Amino acid sequence: MEIQELKVKASQIRMDLLTIIHRAKTGHTGGSLSNTDILTALYYEIMNIDPANSKWEDRDRFIASKGHSVESLWCVLADRGFFPREELETYSQFGTRLIGHPNNKVPGIEMNTGALGHGLPISVGMALAAKRDGRSYRVFCLMGDGEQAEGSNWEAAMAGAHYKLDNLVGIIDRNRLQISGSTEEVMGLEPLDEKWAAFGWNVVSINGNDMEELLQAFRAVPEVPGKPTLIMANTTKGKGVSFAENVPAWHHHVPNDEELALALSELSASIEELTQKGQVQ
Amino acid sequence: MNKIPNRQVICDTLLELAKDDRDIMVLASDSRGSAAMAPFANTFPEQFVEVGIAEQNLVGMAAGLAHSGKKPFVTSPACFLSMRSIEQIKVDVAYSRTNVKLIGISGGVSYGALGMSHHSVQDIAVARAIPGLAIVLPADRHETKKLTEALVKYDGGVYVRIGRNPVEDVYESDDYPFEIGKAVIVQEGSDITIIAAGETVRVALDAAQALAESGVSARVINMHTIKPLDEEAIIAAARETGRIITVEEHSIYGGLGAAVAEVVVQHHPVPMKVLGIPDEPAIAGKSAEVFRHYGLTGDNIKQVAFELINK
Numbered sequence: 254m255e256i257q258e259l260k261v262k263a264s265q266i267r268m269d270l271l272t273i274i275h276r277a278k279t280g281h282t283g284g285s286l287s288n289t290d291i292l293t294a295l296y297y298e299i300m301n302i303d304p305a306n307s308k309w310e311d312r313d314r315f316i317a318s319k320g321h322s323v324e325s326l327w328c329v330l331a332d333r334g335f336f337p338r339e340e341l342e343t344y345s346q347f348g349t350r351l352i353g354h355p356n357n358k359v360p361g362i363e364m365n366t367g368a369l370g371h372g373l374p375i376s377v378g379m380a381l382a383a384k385r386d387g388r389s390y391r392v393f394c395l396m397g398d399g400e401q402a403e404g405s406n407w408e409a410a411m412a413g414a415h416y417k418l419d420n421l422v423g424i425i426d427r428n429r430l431q432i433s434g435s436t437e438e439v440m441g442l443e444p445l446d447e448k449w450a451a452f453g454w455n456v457v458s459i460n461g462n463d464m465e466e467l468l469q470a471f472r473a474v475p476e477v478p479g480k481p482t483l484i485m486a487n488t489t490k491g492k493g494v495s496f497a498e499n500v501p502a503w504h505h506h507v508p509n510d511e512e513l514a515l516a517l518s519e520l521s522a523s524i525e526e527l528t529q530k531g532q533v534q
Numbered sequence: 535m536n537k538i539p540n541r542q543v544i545c546d547t548l549l550e551l552a553k554d555d556r557d558i559m560v561l562a563s564d565s566r567g568s569a570a571m572a573p574f575a576n577t578f579p580e581q582f583v584e585v586g587i588a589e590q591n592l593v594g595m596a597a598g599l600a601h602s603g604k605k606p607f608v609t610s611p612a613c614f615l616s617m618r619s620i621e622q623i624k625v626d627v628a629y630s631r632t633n634v635k636l637i638g639i640s641g642g643v644s645y646g647a648l649g650m651s652h653h654s655v656q657d658i659a660v661a662r663a664i665p666g667l668a669i670v671l672p673a674d675r676h677e678t679k680k681l682t683e684a685l686v687k688y689d690g691g692v693y694v695r696i697g698r699n700p701v702e703d704v705y706e707s708d709d710y711p712f713e714i715g716k717a718v719i720v721q722e723g724s725d726i727t728i729i730a731a732g733e734t735v736r737v738a739l740d741a742a743q744a745l746a747e748s749g750v751s752a753r754v755i756n757m758h759t760i761k762p763l764d765e766e767a768i769i770a771a772a773r774e775t776g777r778i779i780t781v782e783e784h785s786i787y788g789g790l791g792a793a794v795a796e797v798v799v800q801h802h803p804v805p806m807k808v809l810g811i812p813d814e815p816a817i818a819g820k821s822a823e824v825f826r827h828y829g830l831t832g833d834n835i836k837q838v839a840f841e842l843i844n845k
Contacts, residue, residue: 357630357631363601364597364598364601364626364630364632365625365626365629365630366625367625368621368625370590371594371621371622371625371626373594374590374591374593374594374595374597374598374622374626375594375595375597375598375601375626376598377591377594377595377598378594378595378596378597378598378599378600378601378602378606379598379599379601379602380598381583381595381598381599382598382599382601382602382603382604383602385580386602404590405588405590405591405594405622408585408586408588408590408591409591409594409595411586411588411591412585412586412588412591412595415586
């Protein structure tokens with residue numbers, strides 16, 4: 254897809270996720286909005302996947318370690334055709350497959366996640382399996398920044414470097430906010446990129462809400478042979494919705510009717526602007 | 535007396551099986567020595583993964599490997615494997631339905647002198663509460679071999695607990711039917727039933743022998759699989775022998791005795807006695823000394839049996 258089309262897609266995904274959260278009256282709005290651009294780049298342009306054959310052996314793997322931001326993922330998977338779009342209406346309803354965290358009963362979800370600090374160890378295992386089997390698939394693991402306080406990440410960081418897994422890509426959605434406030438107030442992380450580099454990873458810092466920078470960073474992997482890559486995606490929590498941006502309460506605040514209408518109108522306007530600028534139909 | 539510890543039997547058996555099955559993998563957390571897995575690591579380096587002292591990552595990586603079609607055997611001291619990585623066992627293994635075999639070595643009070651941090655007498659209780667996770671304690675080297683062969687064919691998460699030292703044989707050979715989930719009556723009897731698992735099966739047999747000399751016919755059930763539990767064998771024992779003693783190298787809370795009691799009270803209530811490790815600070819000592827201290831001996835079980843029978 255062209256850059257402009259990807260940007261439009263990201264705005265549409267944001268509209269979708271706000272709609273399902275509003276309908277269900279539950280969800281993690283801020284973190285889903287901040288990582289929408291990352292998912293859009295991966296699922297529409299970067300990852301080698303086949304929605305019609307979701308278990309294809311050589312597919313690239315995506316693990317949502319920050320499982321609570323699942324709403325953006327549900328919307329992307331539905332839009333890519335892993336399951337019918339209408340199923341989004343069941344999100345968080347009794348008996349649904351589309352629960353509030355990734356659930357591998359749903360095509361496109363590799364593993365159940367939600368407990369923080371689990372995704373990277375699993376991803377290391379997957380990447381190691383690919384190496385041992387001589388397969389070429391890559392493993393993308395999206396982590397939260399608040400999640401970095403979980404020690405298991407660092408156990409896995411060591412292992413990823415030890416086994417020289419250059420087919421492994423860790424992504425940190427560095428939006429600098431967690432449920433109780435700023436990450437630096439809750440449990441200081443900085444200098445986070447230096448920590449990952451010290452653990453033996455190739456670290457790339459980008460604006461994680463900039464589609465060009467995301468594509469460039471993902472396409473460059475592996476930049477350093479024999480090293481796993483950590484993409485420090487600096488993002489804005491609540492991205493795309495003016496009144497939610499950088500507001501800690503929007504971690505799991507649910508938009509009311511007025512807020513939804515305002516948010517959708519802002520996103521529509523951004524799509525219109527993009528469409529005019531890029532002559533995207 | 536047998537000189538081969540069960541951990542070595544697992545390694546020997548996997549060495550044989552891995553020749554023809556390149557998907558079998560062994561993971562260790564700086565524990566290849568204590569798990570007796572060094573020969574496997576040396577023979578099949580491409581099927582061995584060292585993760586260092588990091589039990590959460592150990593289980594997470596195993597789940598990732600299993601997701602990619604591997605058959606990972608995680609080998610780590612039971613005390614750490616069962617408790618330190620229990621959330622990974624719950625989410626990455628059981629909930630995600632990955633084919634990971636968790637081998638808790640030096641379980642129970644195997645690390646007798648090392649104290650409470652190294653005793654693993656809560657592991658069965660913790661593992662039992664995880665939906666979909668099977669739990670197996672092999673009784674001797676023959677059963678350990680049969681179990682290891684069964685594990686390679688079994689699709690799903692299993693927690694296995696074995697001890698550290700060689701144990702006296704329960705079986706004369708491995709020529710008997712073994713099936714995960716199916717109890718084995720190792721001695722028929724009609725007056726009382728002693729149900730044991732793992733290394734206490736031998737102790738239960740000793741008790742049954744002593745009881746026989748006093749004219750009491752004791753049935754001994756090797757409940758090697760604690761989950762899924764063979765309820766039929768328990769209900770039959772309750773109905774046919776009227777009294778049940780359970781013997782386990784585990785806290786009296788949440789282990790074999792608790793599991794058996796849950797079945798007995800709901801299906802055929804009979805007098806029961808649960809023998810195990812009481813709810814108190816751990817005592818250190820050699821494994822046999824600790825067993826003696828808590829009455830996990832043939833003599834004591836015989837006494838308890840008389841008390842139940844004369845009630």
